[in-house]
Amino acid sequence: xxxxxxxxxxxxxxxxxxxxxxxxxxxxxxxxxxxxxxxxxxxxxxxxxxxxxxxxxxxxxxxxxxxxxxxxxxxxxxxxxxxxxxxxxxxxxxxxxxxxxxxxxxxxxxxxxxxxxxxxxxxxxxxxxxxxxxxxxxxxxxxxxxxxxxxxxxxxxxxxxxxxxxxxxxxxxxxxxxxxxxxxxxxxxxxxxxxxxxxxxxxxxxxxxxxxxxxxxxxxxxxxxxxxxxxxxxxxxxxxxxxxxxxxxx
Amino acid sequence: xxxxxxxxxxxxxxxxxxxxxxxxxxxxxxxxxxxxxxxxxxxxxxxxxxxxxxxxxxxxxxxxxxxxxxxxxxxxxxxxxxxxxxxxxxxxxxxxxxxxxxxxxxxxxxxxxxxxxxxxxxxxxxxxxxxxxxxxxxxxxxxxxxxxxxxxxxxxxxxxxxxxxxxxxxxxxxxxxxxxxxxxxxxxxxxxxxxxxxxxxxxxxxxxxxxxxxxxxxxxxxxxxxxxxxxxxxxxxxxxxxxxxxxxxxxxxxxxxxxxxxxxxxxxxxxxxxxxxxxxxxxxxxxxxxxxxxxxxxxxxxxxxxxxxxxxxxxxxxxxxxxxxxxxxxxxxxxxxxxxxxxxxxxxxxxxxxxxxxxxxxxxxxxxxxxxxxxxxxxxxxxxxxxxxxxxxxxxxxxxxxxxxxxxxxxxxxxxxxxxxxxxxxxxxxxxx
Ligand SMILES: Nc1ncnc2c1ncn2[C@@H]1O[C@H](COP(=O)(O)OP(=O)(O)OP(=O)(O)O)[C@@H](O)[C@H]1O
Ligand SMILES: [Mg+2]
Numbered sequence: 001x002x003x004x005x006x007x008x009x010x011x012x013x014x015x016x017x018x019x020x021x022x023x024x025x026x027x028x029x030x031x032x033x034x035x036x037x038x039x040x041x042x043x044x045x046x047x048x049x050x051x052x053x054x055x056x057x058x059x060x061x062x063x064x065x066x067x068x069x070x071x072x073x074x075x076x077x078x079x080x081x082x083x084x085x086x087x088x089x090x091x092x093x094x095x096x097x098x099x100x101x102x103x104x105x106x107x108x109x110x111x112x113x114x115x116x117x118x119x120x121x122x123x124x125x126x127x128x129x130x131x132x133x134x135x136x137x138x139x140x141x142x143x144x145x146x147x148x149x150x151x152x153x154x155x156x157x158x159x160x161x162x163x164x165x166x167x168x169x170x171x172x173x174x175x176x177x178x179x180x181x182x183x184x185x186x187x188x189x190x191x192x193x194x195x196x197x198x199x200x201x202x203x204x205x206x207x208x209x210x211x212x213x214x215x216x217x218x219x220x221x222x223x224x225x226x227x228x229x230x231x232x233x234x235x236x237x238x239x240x241x242x243x244x245x246x247x248x249x250x
Numbered sequence: 251x252x253x254x255x256x257x258x259x260x261x262x263x264x265x266x267x268x269x270x271x272x273x274x275x276x277x278x279x280x281x282x283x284x285x286x287x288x289x290x291x292x293x294x295x296x297x298x299x300x301x302x303x304x305x306x307x308x309x310x311x312x313x314x315x316x317x318x319x320x321x322x323x324x325x326x327x328x329x330x331x332x333x334x335x336x337x338x339x340x341x342x343x344x345x346x347x348x349x350x351x352x353x354x355x356x357x358x359x360x361x362x363x364x365x366x367x368x369x370x371x372x373x374x375x376x377x378x379x380x381x382x383x384x385x386x387x388x389x390x391x392x393x394x395x396x397x398x399x400x401x402x403x404x405x406x407x408x409x410x411x412x413x414x415x416x417x418x419x420x421x422x423x424x425x426x427x428x429x430x431x432x433x434x435x436x437x438x439x440x441x442x443x444x445x446x447x448x449x450x451x452x453x454x455x456x457x458x459x460x461x462x463x464x465x466x467x468x469x470x471x472x473x474x475x476x477x478x479x480x481x482x483x484x485x486x487x488x489x490x491x492x493x494x495x496x497x498x499x500x501x502x503x504x505x506x507x508x509x510x511x512x513x514x515x516x517x518x519x520x521x522x523x524x525x526x527x528x529x530x531x532x533x534x535x536x537x538x539x540x541x542x543x544x545x546x547x548x549x550x551x552x553x554x555x556x557x558x559x560x561x562x563x564x565x566x567x568x569x570x571x572x573x574x575x576x577x578x579x580x581x582x583x584x585x586x587x588x589x590x591x592x593x594x595x596x597x598x599x600x601x602x603x604x605x606x607x608x609x610x611x612x613x614x615x616x617x618x619x620x621x622x623x624x625x626x627x628x629x630x631x632x633x634x635x636x637x638x639x640x641x642x643x644x645x646x647x648x649x650x651x652x653x654x655x656x657x658x659x660x661x662x663x664x665x666x667x668x669x670x671x672x673x674x675x676x677x678x679x680x681x682x683x
Binding site for chain 2: 017055056057077078080081083085087089090091092093094095096100103104105107108109110112136152
């Protein structure tokens with residue numbers, strides 16, 4: 001018998017205050033342990049909204065979520081301890097150095113002292129930032145900030161990690177480094193949920209993808225299988241265009 | 251606790267790295283204190299500092315009333331009493347001329363027989379009272395109208411300010427009332443002495459303890475004089491402490507704008523811990539702000555030949571008062587930082603509202619100059635509570651118990667404002683901090 005899915009989403013709905021349409025509309029989805037799961041969709045589809053609810057940033061209007069068997073509402077504190085979050089927008093203190101930022105966030109996960117310091121050193125080296133550890137984040141390039149933003153979500157070895165467009169606005173080298181690292185930690189047992197606008201990247205990386213549009217899932221499955229089902233489209237990007245249309249979104 | 255200290259440390263670093271912000275925060279109020287104290291000093295001198303106003307004093311009377319009035323003017327420390335000009339005794343005419351030409355601002359003339367009149371008036375009153383008690387019939391003064399009032403003439407330079415004129419007149423009235431009641435007591439006592447020798451001792455005691463302590467409230471001690479500094483330092487210190495609202499709300503908005511708050515909410519740490527670390531850091535800033543302003547009052551103002559601030563040993567009540575005021579300021583800052591959407595909103599609303607609360611709270615213009623309706627409004631300003639508390643300490647020699655009402659109100663204000671912020675955050679969860 002297969003394991004219980006690490007994330008179970010049931011009829012999740014979120015309507016922002018004053019909005020006519022719900023940002024996400026009755027989404028149900030299971031994500032299994034050790035998956036790299038891609039949430040794909042045009043701008044405003046509801047990807048960030050979904051991830052935000054899964055991270056406990058705000059409650060859904062309707063529906064339920066469990067992560068690792070814990071209820072998002074009742075056990076949010078325990079959930080926060082086992083998830084890592086890499087927000088779409090850089091979430092760092094610009095006037096703190098990279099090390100100070102990472103130390104603070106590490107402390108909030110209960111990490112401290114030598115253990116934390118070694119971890120930070122390892123990560124900074126891994127992502128080529130060791131020379132910049134003592135520099136204020138405000139003086140970093142966009143790509144460097146993204147890498148620190150990523151490390152901040154990884155420090156406490158989360159069971160599940162949510163990444164909202166982690167590869168946006170960075171050069172090819174950094175992107176490869178990040179993607180390889182994600183594959184590595186996934187091999188070691190971390191479940192990854194990630195959003196992206198790069199179909200090719202998702203096609204190569206993800207075990208499964210969900211394409212969402214206007215708050216609803218319109219397609220779900222292994223990217224290679226999806227392409228195989230629609231041989232006329234050749235790749236995920238064409239399927240995506242076919243499903244979501246060419247019209248521009250908010 | 252560990253998370254609290256880490257958050258505190260983070261908050262502290264963020265704050266001290268904002269060097270221009272820090273300089274502005276500490277330097278601005280100090281510059282304002284010095285400049286405004288200098289500006290006010292001139293005006294204040296005229297009413298409350300060292301003897302400055304010369305009063306021409308013409309005595310045509312032979313009794314003891316003139317000496318009493320002279321002493322009253324002298325004791326007020328506002329006036330220098332001049333009885334001679336260039337070795338010549340003053341006359342009614344020269345005094346009037348000197349005041350008319352504006353060479354002197356005030357002339358006081360005690361006309362001939364003033365003491366006699368006042369004594370007679372007192373005697374008459376006593377007789378009336380005594381007769382009411384003792385001799386219901388047959389007194390020659392009984393039923394007689396008292397039209398025989400004493401007429402002291404006062405000349406004012408027409409250029410003198412109306413408020414100052416009113417102040418002088420009211421203090422003159424006060425002296426004469428004191429003198430009068432003093433005489434009444436004296437005479438009454440003498441009369442009683444004749445009638446009831448056995449009650450004498452208790453009346454004497456009453457007179458000496460109650461009456462004379464009223465006349466000289468601080469006894470041997472030098473009374474604390476309301477210099478411009480005693481008024482200005484608390485005003486500006488409170489103003490400076492409440493300006494913490496700007497950096498505090500801006501730090502909260504910055505966290506939202508920079509997005510760090512998003513990560514903060516995904517961390518396994520309670521909002522309360524993060525919140526208290528912020529309160530802790532800014533409480534220290536507020537308190538340091540207060541200490542700086544007090545130090546500026548003691549050491550900086552004298553450099554500009556302004557009177558120095560006198561603390562008279564009330565360190566404990568001052569600390570309590572400063573902490574309570576800081577908490578109120580922090581609560582207000584947290585509320586603005588939560589409700590405002592942008593830096594512009596927060597700083598515009600924050601600064602304008604503090605200026606208004608300071609003005610209606612009587613920080614710049616003393617409450618007793620306010621029209622009656624405004625006094626009620628003033629009591630609504632938390633800056634007024636803080637100010638009242640500090641004045642109680644600085645001017646009225648207040649102890650901790652005397653400032654408790656203000657401390658209580660300020661702490662309630664903190665609780666109310668932070669509760670409003672918390673409720674707003676709860677009902678608008680995706681706004682972040
Ligand atoms: N705080 C908010 N208040 C009101 N509406 C919001 C808020 N955040 C998002 N929305 C709306 O909800 C919908 C979904 O937005 P969301 O950010 O989840 O999209 P997304 O898929 O992440 O888009 P993108 O690819 O551009 O990041 C959009 O219509 C957006 O305008
Ligand atoms: Mg998004």
